[in-house]
Amino acid sequence: MYGDAVARLVGELKALPGVGQRTAERLAFHLVQAPPERARALARALQDVSESVRPCRVCFNVTDQDPCRLCSDPGRDAGLLCVVERPQDVLALERVGGFRGRYHVLLGAVSLLDGVAAEDLTIAPLVARVKQGGVREVLLATNPTFDGDATALHLQAALAPLGVRLTRLARGLPIGGSLELASKAILTEALERRQAFPAAQE
């Protein structure tokens, strides 16, 4: 009705996660009515990304230089590896700041539901990195979900034989939350993992 070009744009936008027919149409009509430079700038940014962005050959994070900025930074502790599911997780942790080790991106989590097996993740290259030596600690920073925990168990099985120290992100009540609104699973874990107060020195 509004022409093939707009229909194709709506189709491409609809293929994005979380974008339905209505949102795709709203975005397409916005771009169609905006100055054409806007659509062109977005097209160029997409083209650039499709040409220049690759997974880092060391950590599998998203990067336009290989190895990536984080793997090439001599100021970061190569002895401490933080293993996350997705590039977004690296971003979340870097936004917080404070972590000065390096990363390893699994590119997913094992999932029965989505049919993702441990072999589909970058576990073999992680084991190879640890085997190369120089890694003291691997922080398993998978999501606190069923799939994330299952993935952590796979990682433990793969890494424990190498004698490296394994840790994971602390679990319990989220700061700023309330007992009243915490789910049963959160409260159960907070009870089971209750900590000495005042905190004991490790």
Add this chain to the structure above:
Amino acid sequence: MYGDAVARLVGELKALPGVGQRTAERLAFHLVQAPPERARALARALQDVSESVRPCRVCFNVTDQDPCRLCSDPGRDAGLLCVVERPQDVLALERVGGFRGRYHVLLGAVSLLDGVAAEDLTIAPLVARVKQGGVREVLLATNPTFDGDATALHLQAALAPLGVRLTRLARGLPIGGSLELASKAILTEALERRQAFPAAQE
């Protein structure tokens, strides 16, 4: 942190309506991790739209041919013009089907808040269309909002001297709604515009 290309894509996506930093990052990471053909196909669709899509010179609807398909369709009644605010509104009405007249897109609504005056809309070309003759009825299909109603009043002032019949979309309780959930404004209008039952023949 993840490279200039991704950062620029996030920036361009964030400029879209309803897309914040988080959503822009989620979309960008999705595109970065998808096969590069996906980003390229979206880039191409955007490029095509920026090159081929223009406002129709007759009705100002979005189109890739000029005059647009609706204005060029001899099967549509040129004597009945439906005036809407935006191209999306044409889409909404065409989706319903049943309307066999033609359209005129104002490209906005008068708005004190957004600083849009009647002169910013395509009212002058609409008046010129009606003056050319052949139009019996103009259906004012602006949104049932403060700005839409103000726009309808402007249209009335501009078109009434031409002796054309002016109508507007019916107002009242939305079908499928409930009295309990209808706002005070909806109920007030439904009361004030109460209709004979059974409906009188016009």
